[in-house]
Amino acid sequence: GQNIDQPTEMTATEGAIVQINCTYQTSGFNGLFWYQQHAGEAPTFLSYNVLDGLEEKGRFSSFLSRSKGYSYLLLKELQMKDSASYLCAVRLYAGNNRKLIWGLGTSLAVNP
Amino acid sequence: DGGITQSPKYLFRKEGQNVTLSCEQNLNHDAMYWYRQDPGQGLRLIYYSQIVNDFQKGDIAEGYSVSREKKESFPLTVTSAQKNPTAFYLCASSMTPGGTEAFFGQGTRLTVV
Numbered sequence: 676g677q678n679i680d681q682p683t684e685m686t687a688t689e690g691a692i693v694q695i696n697c698t699y700q701t702s703g704f705n706g707l708f709w710y711q712q713h714a715g716e717a718p719t720f721l722s723y724n725v726l727d728g729l730e731e732k733g734r735f736s737s738f739l740s741r742s743k744g745y746s747y748l749l750l751k752e753l754q755m756k757d758s759a760s761y762l763c764a765v766r767l768y769a770g771n772n773r774k775l776i777w778g779l780g781t782s783l784a785v786n787p
Numbered sequence: 788d789g790g791i792t793q794s795p796k797y798l799f800r801k802e803g804q805n806v807t808l809s810c811e812q813n814l815n816h817d818a819m820y821w822y823r824q825d826p827g828q829g830l831r832l833i834y835y836s837q838i839v840n841d842f843q844k845g846d847i848a849e850g851y852s853v854s855r856e857k858k859e860s861f862p863l864t865v866t867s868a869q870k871n872p873t874a875f876y877l878c879a880s881s882m883t884p885g886g887t888e889a890f891f892g893q894g895t896r897l898t899v900v
Contacts, residue, residue, distance in 0.1 A: 679829075717877060717891035762830070775889070777829035
């Protein structure tokens, strides 16, 4: 079956760095996405990895290792507004169809 | 500004009634999706459409119906056959099916009373 695992909750301090891990067991891997979702709001796109390595975008970076089925999202210089749920999603490719499967999300609390 | 709009944001319905959730996008995206989000669960795909006049069932299509008569619009009807309809519903679109980035609407929180 297809499976994505993320920690349920994490806590960090304002100004610090936090790493949110995502492991997946899927067939037909065709990319990995990270989204941020504030409570009661829609998810917003953060990053996309399809090749191994690190993608950096401002305070946020995302890493992928396809051989290990592993990704992480790195948040630097944490701000209070970074308190949110972070969703890992894997795109699967099968024939002409592509679909996303979603992890349950990691709820991050940033404390002053 | 381009975007994807869902309405209403909050919706209440009585048991046994059908209700339609609106989703409109002006991004010129081909693909549109409906997800359901429940506490403690990931996003679950209800229906998706890759092109006008065509749509496919997702993982939890029972009790739901959709139409895609226009590229911009992908309404979702929650029928009385849906046993547990109270949830947060999210509509999304992407330029191509399974495209590199999905844009989400603000969501509709449906409560059955």
